[in-house]
Amino acid sequence: MKTDVSSRVVDKGQKQSHFTANLGSRYTIDRIFKYAAWGATGVSILILVWLLVTIVADGIGTLNWNFITSFPSRRAENAGIIAALVGTVWVMCLVALFTVPLGVGAGIFLEEFAEDNWFTRLVEINIGNLAGVPSIIYGLLGLAVFARIMQPITGGRSVLSGSLTLSLLILPVVIVSTREALRAIPNSLRLAGYALGATRWQVIWSHVLPAAVPGILTGVILALSRAIGETAPLIAVGAAVFISFLPEGLQSQFTAMPIQIYNWVGRPQEEFHYIAASGIIVLMAMLLVMNGVAVYLRNHFQKDF
Amino acid sequence: MQFVSQLGARSARRLACSFSILALVGLAACGGGGADTSVDGEPAAAGEGVSGDIQIDGSSTVFPISEAMAEEFQIANPETRVTVGVSGSGGGFEKFCGGETDISNASRAIKDEEVATCEAAGIEFIEVPIAYDGITVVTATANDWAQCLTVDELNAIWSPEAEGSVENWNQVRAEFPDEPLALYGPGTDSGTFDYFTEEVNGEEGASRGDYTSSEDDNVVVTGVESSNGGLGYFGYAYYAENEGDLKSLEIENEDGECIAPTLETIADGSYNPMSRPLFFYVKKEAYDTKPQVQAFVDYKLDPANGDLVQEVGYVPLPDEDLAASKARVDEGKLGKDPS
Numbered sequence: 207m208k209t210d211v212s213s214r215v216v217d218k219g220q221k222q223s224h225f226t227a228n229l230g231s232r233y234t235i236d237r238i239f240k241y242a243a244w245g246a247t248g249v250s251i252l253i254l255v256w257l258l259v260t261i262v263a264d265g266i267g268t269l270n271w272n273f274i275t276s277f278p279s280r281r282a283e284n285a286g287i288i289a290a291l292v293g294t295v296w297v298m299c300l301v302a303l304f305t306v307p308l309g310v311g312a313g314i315f316l317e318e319f320a321e322d323n324w325f326t327r328l329v330e331i332n333i334g335n336l337a338g339v340p341s342i343i344y345g346l347l348g349l350a351v352f353a354r355i356m357q358p359i360t361g362g363r364s365v366l367s368g369s370l371t372l373s374l375l376i377l378p379v380v381i382v383s384t385r386e387a388l389r390a391i392p393n394s395l396r397l398a399g400y401a402l403g404a405t406r407w408q409v410i411w412s413h414v415l416p417a418a419v420p421g422i423l424t425g426v427i428l429a430l431s432r433a434i435g436e437t438a439p440l441i442a443v444g445a446a447v448f449i450s451f452l453p454e455g456l457q458s459q460f461t462a463m464p465i466q467i468y469n470w471v472g473r474p475q476e477e478f479h480y481i482a483a484s485g486i487i488v489l490m491a492m493l494l495v496m497n498g499v500a501v502y503l504r505n506h507f508q509k510d511f
Numbered sequence: 512m513q514f515v516s517q518l519g520a521r522s523a524r525r526l527a528c529s530f531s532i533l534a535l536v537g538l539a540a541c542g543g544g545g546a547d548t549s550v551d552g553e554p555a556a557a558g559e560g561v562s563g564d565i566q567i568d569g570s571s572t573v574f575p576i577s578e579a580m581a582e583e584f585q586i587a588n589p590e591t592r593v594t595v596g597v598s599g600s601g602g603g604f605e606k607f608c609g610g611e612t613d614i615s616n617a618s619r620a621i622k623d624e625e626v627a628t629c630e631a632a633g634i635e636f637i638e639v640p641i642a643y644d645g646i647t648v649v650t651a652t653a654n655d656w657a658q659c660l661t662v663d664e665l666n667a668i669w670s671p672e673a674e675g676s677v678e679n680w681n682q683v684r685a686e687f688p689d690e691p692l693a694l695y696g697p698g699t700d701s702g703t704f705d706y707f708t709e710e711v712n713g714e715e716g717a718s719r720g721d722y723t724s725s726e727d728d729n730v731v732v733t734g735v736e737s738s739n740g741g742l743g744y745f746g747y748a749y750y751a752e753n754e755g756d757l758k759s760l761e762i763e764n765e766d767g768e769c770i771a772p773t774l775e776t777i778a779d780g781s782y783n784p785m786s787r788p789l790f791f792y793v794k795k796e797a798y799d800t801k802p803q804v805q806a807f808v809d810y811k812l813d814p815a816n817g818d819l820v821q822e823v824g825y826v827p828l829p830d831e832d833l834a835a836s837k838a839r840v841d842e843g844k845l846g847k848d849p850s
Binding site for chain 2: 278279280353354362363441442444445446447448449450451459469471472473474475476479
């Protein structure tokens with residue numbers, strides 16, 4: 207293959223004498239680029255590994271069942287993450303419950319139903335902008351709207367207010383990834399459906415949406431992974447840091463893992479820094495489980511198409 | 512046609528199946544949380560005395576005190592539920608004056624505009640000092656020249672005018688060696704920053720900006736530790752935890768004496784002007800109408816619980832100051848203490 211190409215280039219070179227193939231240097235550039243790309247990958251992996259190793263080294267010693275099942279305490283050896291862990295699980299369940307129907311629905315509307323007019327374009331631009339708004343702004347919005355104005359419904363500084371705030375935060379991401387997933391479905395699938403007399407709804411529900419599910423799921427999980435690590439909006443909404451009971455309902459007060467970890471990291475006592483690392487391990491384990499479920503579901507669906 | 516409908520039916524089934532899996536996972540997780548709650552709630556039923564919720568928010572500096580008090584208070588009163596947030600002194604007052612919390616922690620006194628907000632909302636409050644903290648000025652252990660600094664010298668280092676011009680220790684005092692200054696300090700949102708700038712630069716928030724700032728005081732600790740010409744400031748607890756790795760400077764007080772920050776000098780007021788009170792503000796209405804809030808405030812002001820304050824790294828109020836705090840609460844003395 208290689209000799210074939212070069213001989214042809216040389217043939218051409220004989221006809222046009224001013225052309226030199228200069229293959230050696232071209233292959234050198236090729237190799238340099240390859241090593242540069244390798245280097246870039248290596249550096250990012252090294253940083254990640256270094257981060258994981260230091261966190262695990264710091265946190266594994268204090269990570270035990272007692273840590274998982276205890277409430278916060280002023281003494282690092284008695285302190286645990288149960289309130290934050292259960293709070294985060296609550297928030298994630300609720301956020302998924304709110305964002306999946308809303309985000310996927312809005313994505314379907316914009317991609318499959320909406321006409322291309324000034325209104326749709328305005329909505330699109332705004333969704334794009336909303337995806338880039340700093341999370342603290344959503345926190346302040348959540349405080350004003352969910353925790354204050356809607357206080358009779360949400361119960362104020364509650365797990366419901368926190369979840370609604372984080373839902374707003376990741377809704378644009380879900381909408382955008384739903385649209386991208388839908389756009390990737392070949393139009394022939396839709397046209398085939400219409401040609402056979404299916405209605406728009408039948409085509410979308412039975413053909414387009416199932417084919418797009420892997421992409422949508424990836425987007426939803428990525429968005430949830432962003433929400434799980436958010437601290438600022440929850441603090442603004444009024445999530446507690448010290449709390450010695452678990453949420454009992456939607457209107458219950460709560461805390462979440464990033465808040466608890468942030469608080470421990472900032473303590474003067476070094477023992478708290480170790481349990482903060484343990485908390486990070488728990489948080490990462492949870493993220494890993496979420497991503498694992500997403501990968502499983504994606505593979506499960508991709509078999510069909 | 513047949514193919515299409517089959518495919519359609521299968522996909523729809525798959526889709527429904529996947530959503531039900533998601534829902535199940537969600538329910539199982541949430542349900543698990545719910546189950547834990549009831550199990551955990553049971554021993555609480557045995558308690559007697561006060562019960563109910565106590566909502567606290569505010570300064571992250573004061574948080575460890577509230578956490579320690581709440582932890583012990585709830586053991587003594589298992590039917591109470593205390594929650595403590597950390598919105599910062601300012602964020603805490605915003606919620607407090609919005610009527611959302613019973614108690615607001617603050618590492619500085621309430622500001623006049625915050626008093627006005629509270630008044631407008633009809634929230635009456637009692638200001639209660641709870642502990643002292645000494646803002647500690649530290650250098651690296653390698654620093655063998657500086658022992659004691661005056662407030663004027665601190666001002667020369669930290670004033671807004673020093674930005675870009677005071678860069679060397681020998682500009683602070685002529686006999687100091689030629690060593691570049693490496694400055695570290697807390698971020699502008701912190702009560703420590705507010706207090707330090709007020710005392711040293713004469714105006715709250717006025718500071719040079721060209722120093723390494725961090726909301727996490729541990730960053731300041733690491734920074735000062737690792738540079739020979741390093742200088743930084745933070746709450747006493749951060750110094751106490753890193754005593755071997757940092758050197759604290761003495762500060763010349765109003766009487767012209769060089770005083771090092773210790774539990775004693777901070778408590779007796781001789782470490783001035785860098786010793787500051789920490790406060791909590793209790794809503795008058797909550798104190799009068801909620802027995803659990805009253806019980807918790809009394810618990811915080813019980814001299815027997817001063818150990819808790821010390822355990823988390825702050826200086827308990829001397830007995831007479833604690834008695835004065837208690838008297839304020841008992842008399843129901845409203846508003847900000849003008850002194």
